[in-house]
Structure formats: structure tokens, C-alpha cells
Amino acid sequence: MIGHTLAKVWFNFAARVLTAVPQKTPILLTGPGSVKLLPSELDTLKAKRPLIVTDTGVAGTDILKSVEKILKDAGVQYAVHKDIKADPSFEVCRAGLEALRAQRCDAVIALGGGSVMDAGKLIRMGATHDKPMEKFAGIMRLSNGGLPFICIPTTAGTGSEATAAAVITDTKRHRKVTVLNPRIPPDSAILDPSLTLGLPSDLTASTGVNALAHAIEAYTNTLHYSDVDSQAVEAVRLILAYLPKVYANPADARGREALLRASNLAGRAFTRGFLGYVHAIAQRFGEKYHIPHGLANAIVLPYFLDLYAEACPQRLASLARATAICGDLGQGKDKDCAKAFVEAVKTLLAGLGIPCKADFLKADDIEAIAKEALREAHGTPYPVPVVYMAKELAAILRTMLP
Secondary structure (H helix, E strand, C coil), X not given: CXXXXXXXXXXXXXXXXXXXXXXXXXXXXXXXXXXXXHHHHHHHCCCCCEEEECCHHHHCCHHHHHHHHHHHHXXXXXXXXXXXXXXXXXXXXXXXHHHHHHCCCCEEXXXXXXXXXXXXXXXXXXXXXXXXXXXHCEECCCCCCCCCEEEEECCCCCCHHHCCEEEEEECCCCEEEEEECCCCCCCEEEECHHXXXXXXXXXXXXXXXXXXXXXXXXXXXXXXXXXXXXXXXXXXXXXXXXXXXXXXXXXXXXXXHHHHHHHHHHHHHHHHHCCCHHHHHHHHHHHHHCCCHHHHHHHHHHHHHHHHHHHCHHHHHHXXXXXXXXXXXXXCCHHHHHHHHHHHHHHHHHHCCCCCCCCCCCHHHHHHHHHHHHHHHHHCCCCCCCCCCHHHHHHXXXXXXX
């Protein structure tokens, strides 16, 4: 246990050192129709010919057409690169950089979900750095701010438009790697709920719970910064209030706007408050079994909530009180309030059709998954509320087996 305690102290100290570096804060444009402000934002950034980076899913909808019309009507020249894949690799990002150079673009617009925005981050940085993109992986490995960059999320989950990180697949090492740098957030982010109205219910659910996991992990970690706490609490409150409504009624514009705000707040929260074991394991599920990241987080989250309700109930109890989940318990015992919060989250997940077990998980893979998850969680490091070693994490994973 001494080893666990020392590790917890070290993770907290190292995380505080990392967050001492000032981070770029994007300009935020929000509300229905805010995407119409794109041309003026490009003008502010002195961008003359942006590259719209997106995927085939968004390109096949009216979303891309509406953005193109806004640019055309404003007389803005642009190009489109629509070949971003889910869990983008360095190869995918390099192809985007080649398209930017071929089209002689001087800015990047990321139009899509987390994968598109993360790829956009590397493309804009690749244009101004004279080294392979693989060299970006790790902490503080960027020397300048890259090209002008605007994020327009079309899902409400990753919060990538607010974060100082990008997650990229390294196909040579068969793992996801993270680029962490305070320069990497976009110059501007446009949160227009009208662009998310067509999102299917299942994707709405998994991305919404992804944001919920971000907020909870940032809040339960040990840094306890006041800004992180307020952002995380508000994100949790909005998600618990509006995700069931939007899941039942995808055309709920007010709910869509609330979820976009929650995703952004959760992204801001975990950028300074960090993530934890939920995210680290979910990343491995994506690597190994190609499970969508939001769904992976949704499956893993309740297992750690159960553990945290016993090991560190105070923070979950605070969330329960802040979101009025305690109900008749009022200012009752922390463990009772923490368990009430966990049950509320489990009820939400069940209502969203999230599986209780990781049906894809294979027993033979568990030790390797635990090892790689610890590489992320302890290597970053994440200031987790409870420290688990490889055998303990493997035991937790076994409870997820079908």
C-alpha cells in the first residue's frame, strides 16, 4: 500500500507541474446559427483559403453543403478533404496535410466529431513543423502554434474543440498515442446545435456518455482546481438532465445545445483535471476491438464508479448533491449519496441501451490490456483518486467479461 500511496502523491505532483504551463483558450461562438459567423472568424484569423477537413459521414449530409454555402456566399475560397477515418492514424493525417499543401490552403476547418478534430489538429501543426508527425506524440513536442484553426463539432461528446490533446493511432505499434501540448487547441470553436440535429440516437447516447465520463474523471481526480470542479459539475448536470430527452427526441434543439455546451465544459475540465482509468481502458478497447470510443467509455464507467463509491465517496457525493440526486438523503452520509449517484448513472445507461458487459472482451487479452492501460494512466500521469496496479486492473477487467 505504501507503493500505491507514493504513486498517488507523485501523479498529483506531476499533473500539477503539467497544468502550470499556460494553455491556449479558443474563442467560443455558440448558439443556433452561429456557424454563419465562420467567414468573419476566418477574416479575424487572416485566413484566405481554408481546408475543410471532414469525413464521408458528414460529407454525405447537408452539414457540409450548408457550410460550403456560407463560405461561397461570403466569397471565401476553400478546399475540402473528406477522407478522415474514425480513430485516425498518422497516415490519415499525413494525407490531409498533403491535401492542404496541394490546394495551397492557409488554414484548417475541422467539421465533424472527435476523430476529425484530432486529425485537424495534426494537419494544422504538420504544416508549420519540419518533422514527422510521429514526433508530435508525447508531451510538449510542438514548437509553434500551427496554421489558423477552427473546430466545428457535429457531435457532443469528445470536447476536442476545447482540449490540449489529440489521440492518434500509431499503426506501426498498433496502439493509440496522445499528443499533449498547450498550443494544440483551436483558435476558435463554433458550437451550433443545428449541426447536431440529425445525429442518430445511438450515437447521441454514446457520445453523451463519453462527455459524462470526461467530467466525472476530471472531478474525481485529485487536483480539485476550482475551475475544473465548476466545469465538471455543470457538464454532469446538463448531461443528466438533457441526454435522456435528446435520446428520446433527437430534434430537441434546446437539448442539443445543452449537450454541446456540456461536451465543451467536460473537455475543458479534463484538459486541466485529466482523465483516468476509464479512459485508459476505453482506449485499449478501441485499439484491440475497434469499439467506438464513446461506447467503450460508457461500458467501462460504471465499474469504476462502483469502486470509487467505496474508496473515495466524498467526490461522488458532491456530484450527487450538486445535481440534486441525493433527494431525501439531503446532506446525508457521503457513501449513501455516492451510491445514489452511481445508481442514477446506471439507470441513465440502461435507458440509453448501453450494454452492461464488454461482450467483445477476451480473457486472454486482459493482462495485456491492463498493462497498456497503465502505460497511459501512470505514464501521463493521471492524478487518479485510487491507484491500481496491473493485477488489480486485470481483476477489474475480468468483472467486465460476459
